[in-house]
Amino acid sequence: MTSTTTPPGLLEFNALEEPAARAALLEVCASTAWAARLLAARPYATPDALCAAADAATAGLTPADLAEAMAGHPPIGRPKPGDPASAREQRGMAGASAELRAELLELNLAYQERFGHVFLICATGLTARQMRDAAQSRIGNTPEREREIVRVELGRINRIRLTRLAGPTRLAEDSRP
Template structure:
């Protein structure tokens, strides 16, 4: 663990409850997940924080997963002014208009079928990979898709938590 990560984790561990809850809500919008991760502070190291996140994610009910998904914009349309969603969806930055249109169509079909946005851990994926995943997953059952989404949310939370404890004081990136 770097000194920067150690300092970031120490800052998170020592933050007052409201500040820590706000930071966690930026990672995942499920209140149940936030409260579960918050309750286990202080964390000895980043791995302990990530394990607590994974455990909390496994325990989320369908309603809690829905609350967590509601915090994510559709693929190809990151929230304006949200550097996290823009960074995570950077694989769509150079996508052709045709690919963007395909993904929009798939997003809408997926949302009609499952009642929520198509959620994937987009970090490091190309637009084509995201499109192909949406195509492949649209045929899943609701139960299959719920578990895939749980896994994707877990990956996103791990990336965001790692970044949270690695960001230096005053560094907005």
């Protein structure tokens, strides 16, 4: 998102008191270290600057920070009730058959047992089959390889959420499914 003027959502975020800004960032990513890095660099002149800071913060997350961030994500196929971002991001599950949902649940459980955390994927724009296929292909990864894939996926999710936060009408965007 390239911009020469600061969009209203970013102006609003820059103007928030620190506790409110921290809460907004923790809705994007549940890592307190990630949120602290972004808070420390405020104000942001452009959405690109905010996303670049987010990318750097994501790259610097320790394994414990990554675990904290992943704990804020529901399993694929079970978005958080009442959370419009979760429902919007997992929209690809809407038309999935009961059989496909059951298969993904089984894969989620096997993945969680193997790696100790939820299967994290940037689900925006993916179909249920694509999410299932990704889970199937990633379950054989080493923990080290999977941690780096999770870092990339988390970065993608964070960028999408930050773009919405910093967009033209943040409050109106938050109310849309």
